[in-house]
Amino acid sequence: MSAQPAHHRILLKLSGEALMGDDAFGINRATIVRMVQEIAEVTQLGVEVAVVIGGGNIFRGVAGGAEGMDRATADYMGMLATVMNALALADTMNKQGLTARVMSAIGIQEVVEPYVRPKALQYLEEGKVVVFAAGTGNPFFTTDTAAALRGAEIGADLVLKATKVDGVYSADPKKDPNATRYTSLTFDEAMVKNLGIMDATAFALCRDQKLPIRVFSIFKPGAFKRVVLGEDEGTLVYA
Numbered sequence: 001m002s003a004q005p006a007h008h009r010i011l012l013k014l015s016g017e018a019l020m021g022d023d024a025f026g027i028n029r030a031t032i033v034r035m036v037q038e039i040a041e042v043t044q045l046g047v048e049v050a051v052v053i054g055g056g057n058i059f060r061g062v063a064g065g066a067e068g069m070d071r072a073t074a075d076y077m078g079m080l081a082t083v084m085n086a087l088a089l090a091d092t093m094n095k096q097g098l099t100a101r102v103m104s105a106i107g108i109q110e111v112v113e114p115y116v117r118p119k120a121l122q123y124l125e126e127g128k129v130v131v132f133a134a135g136t137g138n139p140f141f142t143t144d145t146a147a148a149l150r151g152a153e154i155g156a157d158l159v160l161k162a163t164k165v166d167g168v169y170s171a172d173p174k175k176d177p178n179a180t181r182y183t184s185l186t187f188d189e190a191m192v193k194n195l196g197i198m199d200a201t202a203f204a205l206c207r208d209q210k211l212p213i214r215v216f217s218i219f220k221p222g223a224f225k226r227v228v229l230g231e232d233e234g235t236l237v238y239a
C-alpha cells in the first residue's frame, strides 16, 4: 500500500529568497522547477495545496532604492514583488502538468484574479494549486503573516514554512554556529525567546487558531513530502 498523507489540506509558505538558488537575486530556473516537482509529488498524494510566496528575492534586490522611502510605499513594492514570484511559480506549475491559480490580495485584475475566499476553496476542492499573492494586501505585515492568515481562512491542517534553514534554532544559525535546533516548541516559547525565524504576528495568529507550523528546509530533497506524510522533519511549532 502506498504511503498515506497525514494532512488533507496544507498551506505552504515558500521563501522568496529560496527561489534565488545560488544566484544573487531573482528567480533561479532550476530551483523553481525542482520546487514545483516537489509540490507535484505532494498533490499526487491527494493533498490539497495552497501556497503563499514571499518576495525577498526581488524586493531585497531593490531595497536600496526603497531606503528613506515612506514605509507603506516600500511595503506595497514588496507585495508587488510577491505577485511576480506567484506568476512565475504558477507558470512553472502549469508547464509541469499541475493546474495553478494565482489570487492577489491587491486588486490588479488585468494580471491576476482577486482573492475571493469561496473561490479559493472551490479551486482547492477541484485539486488545483492556489497561489496567494501580495501577502495580506496590507503594509506593515509579512508573507509569514499572510501564510498564517490564509492558512486559517482555508482551514488548512498545517502551515509549512519552507525556508533556507532546516528548522527553528535557539538563535539564527546563519549568525551563531552554536545555535541548536528544536524538534518542537510551543508558540509561546517561540515568542518569549523572540526567535527570528517568523514574525510574532504570524506566531500569535497560528497560536490563537491552533494551527501548527512546521519549519523545514526547502533545499533538502524530499523534506516537503516527508512533512506531509507526518514524518519527523524540521521543527514543529504548536499551541
Ligand SMILES: Nc1ncnc2c1ncn2[C@@H]1O[C@H](COP(=O)(O)OP(=O)(O)OP(=O)(O)O)[C@@H](O)[C@H]1O
Pocket: 014, 015, 016, 017, 018, 053, 054, 055, 056, 057, 143, 144, 162, 163, 164, 165, 167, 168, 169, 170, 171, 172, 173, 174, 195, 196, 197, 198
Ligand atoms: N531562531 C532562528 N531559527 C532559524 N532561523 C532563524 C532564526 N532566527 C533567524 N533565522 C533566519 O530566518 C531566516 C528565514 O528565512 P526566510 O527566507 O524564510 O525568511 P522570509 O523573510 O520568510 O523569506 P522571504 O522574505 O525571502 O520570502 C533564515 O534564513 C534564518 O537565517
Ligand SMILES: O=c1ccn([C@@H]2O[C@H](COP(=O)(O)O)[C@@H](O)[C@H]2O)c(=O)[nH]1
Pocket: 016, 053, 054, 055, 056, 059, 074, 075, 076, 077, 078, 079, 081, 082, 134, 135, 136, 137, 138, 139, 140, 141, 142, 143, 144, 146
Ligand atoms: O502582507 C504583507 C506581505 C508583504 N509585505 C511587504 O513585502 C515584502 C516581502 O515580503 P516577505 O514576507 O519579506 O517575503 C515585505 O518585506 C513587506 O515589505 C507587506 O507589506 N505586507
